[in-house]
Amino acid sequence: MPSPPEVAVQADHRAQVDELLADYRRSREQLGAVHRALAAVSASVTSEDRLVTVTVGAQGQLTGLVIVESAYRTLRPHELAARIVELTAAAAAKVTRAAGEVLAPVLPRGTDPEALLRGTADLTRSEVKPAARNAVDSDETFENLSWIRPGGER
Template sequence: MEADHRAQVEELLAGYRRSREQLGAVHRKLATLQASATSEDGLVTVTVGAQGRLTELVIVDSAYRKLRPHELAATIVALTATAASKASRAASEAMAPVLPPDTDPDALLRGTADLTPAELKPEPPDAEETFEDLSWMRAGSKKR
């Protein structure tokens, strides 16, 4: 009987070690994950990390002559969103093998995995709370 118990403990420990190694591999992959997007004209390239944060921005010198500042800014924002979407898909794929079968990796990364649709809806503003009629220049608020 003690041998059975010892075998169960050893099996549990082996499973724990496998899971820990898998989780470590996923963590290392996420730490190095990057995704890039380049504009069609090749003037701008952005690179983001696993969480969609901009890590590198390359702007070809001629971009400043060909694009107006607001066009360049819009290009950078759009490319960053594209690269972040790619990074999110890659992160989801990296995490999927270590998650339970019914877990949505995208929802987990967004922080919404255990929330219901009702919990995700933004709360309506408090009808009682309005700042329309407030002024810092009211007569009663003068400093003396």
């Protein structure tokens, strides 16, 4: 039979284990709630002329696109495409901000949730470089350009 001091040590140890298990369960519940909240994040943006509305999901993916019928008469194809890309980027930025708000309460103090979501949380400003873009002149349409070279040339 264990001595009284051994019983006290066992009881203390059991209390510590119970407390650790309770903390773990609370953390798991909180993690589940954060995952559900992040999965539900989405944002929609409508163009100023109300011709195009895009909706972006939690991962920044395009989940909805509404194009008013008159947009096809008002905008040239490249203008419509540019509008969709522009609105999708704006909606993705809104999603990142919303997801950051969901994450902020569970992150360590001083962590920028938006930087974490962008994958730049541990980088300095000089290490974060904007992605290179191949800008196409917005007036360029390719409508009268043939992609087939005469005589099979390459």
